[in-house]
Amino acid sequence: MLTINxxxxxxxxxxxxxxxxxxxxxxxxxIMMCIELMLNAVNxxxxxxxxxxxxxxxxxxxxxxxxxxxxxxxxGLAIVMALFRNRETVDVDRVxxxxx
Amino acid sequence: xxSIPVPDxxxxxxxxxxxxxxxxxxxxxxxxxxxxxxxxxxxxxSLVGVIVACFITFRLAGDPSWTTFSGLYVVDRxxxxxxxxxxxxxxxxxxxxVKYNKDEGIDNGEYYALLLFATxxxxxxxxxxxxxxxxxxxxxxxxxxxxxxxxxxxxxxxxEASVKxxxxxxxxxxxxxxGIALIYGSTGSTQIDIIAKAVSSGSGVEAVLDLGIVMLMxxxxxxxxxxxxxxxxxxxxxxxxxxxxxxxxxxxxxxxxAAFFRVFxxxxxxLQADWWVIIWILAVATMTVGNVIALLQNDVKRMLAxxxxxxxxxxxxxxxxxxxxxxxxxxxxxxxxxxxxIGAFAIVTVVGRKGEEKTKFSDFTGLGYRYPLMxxxxxxxxxxxAGIPPTAGFVGKFYIFMAALKHGYVYLAVIGVVNSxxxxxxxxxxxxxxxxxxxxxxDLPPLVFAPSLIAVMIVAIYxxxxxxxxxAGYISFAQSAFLAL
Numbered sequence: 249m250l251t252i253n254x255x256x257x258x259x260x261x262x263x264x265x266x267x268x269x270x271x272x273x274x275x276x277x278x279i280m281m282c283i284e285l286m287l288n289a290v291n292x293x294x295x296x297x298x299x300x301x302x303x304x305x306x307x308x309x310x311x312x313x314x315x316x317x318x319x320x321x322x323x324g325l326a327i328v329m330a331l332f333r334n335r336e337t338v339d340v341d342r343v344x345x346x347x348x
Numbered sequence: 349x350x351s352i353p354v355p356d357x358x359x360x361x362x363x364x365x366x367x368x369x370x371x372x373x374x375x376x377x378x379x380x381x382x383x384x385x386x387x388x389x390x391x392x393x394s395l396v397g398v399i400v401a402c403f404i405t406f407r408l409a410g411d412p413s414w415t416t417f418s419g420l421y422v423v424d425r426x427x428x429x430x431x432x433x434x435x436x437x438x439x440x441x442x443x444x445x446v447k448y449n450k451d452e453g454i455d456n457g458e459y460y461a462l463l464l465f466a467t468x469x470x471x472x473x474x475x476x477x478x479x480x481x482x483x484x485x486x487x488x489x490x491x492x493x494x495x496x497x498x499x500x501x502x503x504x505x506x507x508e509a510s511v512k513x514x515x516x517x518x519x520x521x522x523x524x525x526x527g528i529a530l531i532y533g534s535t536g537s538t539q540i541d542i543i544a545k546a547v548s549s550g551s552g553v554e555a556v557l558d559l560g561i562v563m564l565m566x567x568x569x570x571x572x573x574x575x576x577x578x579x580x581x582x583x584x585x586x587x588x589x590x591x592x593x594x595x596x597x598x599x600x601x602x603x604x605x606a607a608f609f610r611v612f613x614x615x616x617x618x619l620q621a622d623w624w625v626i627i628w629i630l631a632v633a634t635m636t637v638g639n640v641i642a643l644l645q646n647d648v649k650r651m652l653a654x655x656x657x658x659x660x661x662x663x664x665x666x667x668x669x670x671x672x673x674x675x676x677x678x679x680x681x682x683x684x685x686x687x688x689x690i691g692a693f694a695i696v697t698v699v700g701r702k703g704e705e706k707t708k709f710s711d712f713t714g715l716g717y718r719y720p721l722m723x724x725x726x727x728x729x730x731x732x733x734a735g736i737p738p739t740a741g742f743v744g745k746f747y748i749f750m751a752a753l754k755h756g757y758v759y760l761a762v763i764g765v766v767n768s769x770x771x772x773x774x775x776x777x778x779x780x781x782x783x784x785x786x787x788x789x790x791d792l793p794p795l796v797f798a799p800s801l802i803a804v805m806i807v808a809i810y811x812x813x814x815x816x817x818x819x820a821g822y823i824s825f826a827q828s829a830f831l832a833l
Contacts (some may be wrong), residue, residue, distance in 0.1 A: 263526060264392040273433075279515055286522035289528050297533035305538050306529075309480060312426050313525060315489045320518055321490050327510045330501040340515070343508050 255296035262289035276328050276338045280321065287317045358416040361408065361423045361475075364401040364431060365468040370465035371610070372396025373427060379457025387455045391446045391800075394596060395462040399468070405431045405471075407438030409829075413475055414481040419539050419623040422477035425829035426675070429572045430474040430606040433682050437598035438467045440690045440804050445591040448697045452500055452501075452589070459490055459499060463595065466492035470603035474610075477805045479528045479538040482607050485525070486571070489600055490517050496595070497588040509587025516570065517582040524567025540615040548618040561616060564731060565626060568611075569603040574613035574664060575633040578657050581690075584640075585620070585653030590700060593649065594693035597656045606681065609675060618738040620670070620806075627668050633660030635767040644772050648696055649707050655733060658771060659685055662748055665764050676826035680815075681744040683822065686729045688732040688741055688810025694804050695726045698795050712778060714787030725805050732812040735768045739817035747823070 262285055269282030292308045295302055298306025357367065371394055378390045381610025405428050413424030441463060449455040469488030476482035494517060532538050534557040537548035546559065566577065573581040585593045616623065638658030645651040659681075666678040699715065700707045716723040732741035745768055752761040816824055 254504060261766055264523075267519075270515065276515070283515075283518045287372050289524040290522065291432060293526065293529040294532065297529065298757060301533075301536050303536060305480075309483075309528075309532070309538065312480060312484060316484070316491075316521075319487070319491055320521075324514050324518070324542070324590070326751075327494060327498050327514050330498055331507040331511050334502065334504050336506050336565075338509070343511060344387075345488065345505050346587050 252300045255292060259289040259292040259296065260293065262286075267281055274339050274341050276340055277329070279340070280324050280328075280346055284321070286318060352449070355418040355473075356416055361416045362472075363404045364408075365471045366635060367397055367401045367404060367465045368468040368471070370402075371463040372468070375457040375460045375464065377457075379461075383674065387457070388450075389444060389459045390453075390460055391407060391442055391449075394464055395439055395442045397464060398435050398442065400472075401467075402435045402439075405435065410817045417481075419541070420478040420481045421472075421475055423475065424611070426679075427475040427606070429679050429826065429829040430602055431471050433602045433679075433686055434467055434470040434599040436683075437595060437690060438463055438601070439687045440686070440807060441591055441595040441598075443800040443804045444594055444694045444697060446691065446800040447476060447796070448589070448591050451702050454499055456588075458497070462496050462499075465538060466496070466595075467599060470599055474606040475602045476607065476610075477540055479540070479611075480530070480612065483525065483528065486602070486607065490571075491785070493517075493596060493600060495591075496592045497584055500589050505587040506589060506705070507587075509584045512580055512587075513584040518566050520570030520577070523563050523570070525682070527560045527563030527565070527567055530563060534560065540611060543573070543615040543674075544617065547616055548619075558622075560625065562626075564611065564693065565623070568604060568608040572601055572608060572660050572663075573657050574630045574660055575637040575657065578634070578637070578660075581657055582650050582653040585656065586647060586650045590649065590693055590697040590704060593653075594697075595691045597652070597689050597693070599723040601656070601660065602682045602686065605667075605766060609667060609678065613670065613675070614707065619732050622671070624668055631661050631664035631668055631760065632763050633661075633766060634658070634781055636666055638774065639732065639767050639770045639774075640747075642771070645774070646709050647707055648698075648709060648712065648778065649693075649704075651709075651778070652692060652696070655771065655774070656689065658767065659733075661690075661743060661767070665752050665757075665760055666748045668757055668760060669755045671751075671755060672830045673751040673754055673830070674748075675830045676823065677744070677747040679826040679829060680819070680823055681748055683826075684740040684815055685731070687808045687815070688729045688739075690728065691805060691808025691812060692729040692733065694801055694808065695722060698722070698797060700800065701792075701795075704787065709778060709794070711779055712787040713781050715738075716783035718787065722795070722797070722805075725809055726782070727779050728809055728812055729811060730779055731776040735770045736772070738813070738816050740812050740819070741821045743816050747819075767811075 261284050266282045266286030296305040366395045375390050409428035415422045425653040466489045469485045474483030494514045497513045500506040534553040535543045638654050643653035666674045732739035735745040749761045749764050
């Protein structure tokens with residue numbers, strides 16, 4: 249029997265996987281994928297709560313989050329393109345001109 | 349036939365945002381039809397848009413507070429005051445950018461369009477009375493800023509700044525969203541006054557609610573660059589084009605603080621006894637780390653970045669103090685900070701020269717004799733940032749620490765005062781270098797001061813001095829703005 253707790257646990261696990269990925273991965277593209285994972289974990293939380301509460305606000309919020317995630321990905325990829333043109337790398341460890 | 353209720357929509361309430369968005373579209377279109385040379389008119393048309401938005405905001409500020417768009421958007425004096433700060437920051441940034449962008453070959457309409465879109469996001473954010481509005485405003489602002497930070501796209505430092513800003517900014521957005529989702533789950537609403545009712549009646553699920561509040565706090569702490577969530581600030585501020593840095597340090601910070609303050613004081617006042625401790629720790633850490641690391645910097649932009657972290661700490665002191673006094677102190681400080689900080693960055697754009705090669709402390713030596721007026725202006729801004737009377741920074745700090753003392757946070761006020769003494773050291777160090785040391789031997793062409801830049805400096809000096817000498821009017825404006833919250 250699936251209860252809301254299962255869905256919340258799943259989204260919490262997905263969120264944590266995303267956070268760990270952002271903190272440990274070195275490739276900017278993979279980091280962006282981890283951020284998408286975090287945002288989708290949030291969407292799952294919203295939908296589960298909306299279904300559980302019988303309320304529409306959560307559904308509306310998910311559409312907002314999806315739109316924002318798309319915009320963020322577009323700008324993020326453009327930034328990565330600009331970086332790659334200049335430095336020929338997408339490795340965040342090698343992007344370290346600004347130390348001191 | 350069942351009638352469908354139409355929610356009340358008052359476009360008049362969001363007229364400033366509409367004005368900015370339309371001006372941004374006009375700027376984009378002008379870019380298409382503009383000649384290769386002589387594109388200053390795009391900047392000035394954008395400035396007109398900002399000024400019109402300012403007038404509309406002023407007109408709306410007179411009314412008592414009211415909500416519209418089914419409770420998504422609130423028009424009150426608190427919001428209008430912060431909107432004016434954001435618009436002031438944008439207007440000054442546009443003027444700083446004119447000459448800089450021409451030198452760097454980035455005088456495009458897109459730049460001004462992004463500035464204006466970011467500003468409209470900020471205005472939505474400070475007036476949001478629902479998490480949806482706050483989140484959307486925050487994202488419109490942040491996404492525009494990611495692009496702006498990397499606007500000089502041929503410069504490797506600028507790329508790096510925007511990549512770092514993008515990664516950490518999106519990470520903080522995800523935390524903020526997860527916080528909103530959990531709060532929604534435990535209270536059943538995203539509207540902050542309904543959340544407040546659910547929280548104070550204790551009907552929410554406590555564990556989920558607490559986790560949500562902590563996540564929300566992490567998200568906001570990232571946006572206002574509070575320690576330990578400040579790692580992005582120095583890199584982004586140093587790498588981004590200087591006018592963009594000036595912009596980021598003023599308006600977006602004010603907007604983030606406004607939303608932070610509104611959410612915590614409207615939605616969770618009943619839990620104040622629990623969260624003030626966390627903000628207290630954030631405030632102390634932010635002030636101390638910001639000031640101590642600023643002592644060690646050799647780059648003026650990076651030093652100003654750490655100083656901006658420290659200033660976020662002072663503002664958090666006002667946040668802890670809370671109440672009418674604390675909030676009006678925050679508002680006054682944010683206003684003063686916009687003037688003095690953009691003024692200081694404006695001078696860095698000139699001294700930095702093309703490509704921003706000359707932003708080290710050593711590049712400022714001897715400027716006091718070659719450019720006496722500019723040096724005096726910079727000294728005024730630095731003294732104001734340090735909080736030395738009779739500048740506005742002094743009044744702002746005094747007011748914040750007084751609010752903390754009045755509400756019984758004696759240790760916090762003492763730590764704040766000690767910190768502002770530490771900060772005097774690095775601000776004075778730059779001033780001393782301008783007057784007490786000889787110029788470096790190399791022969792450099794004279795610095796060029798464009799009329800638009802001189803206009804910004806005059807506004808900034810007026811703000812940094814007049815608000816310090818005659819603060820009463822502005823303070824009472826800030827106080828009346830809180831009472832209507």
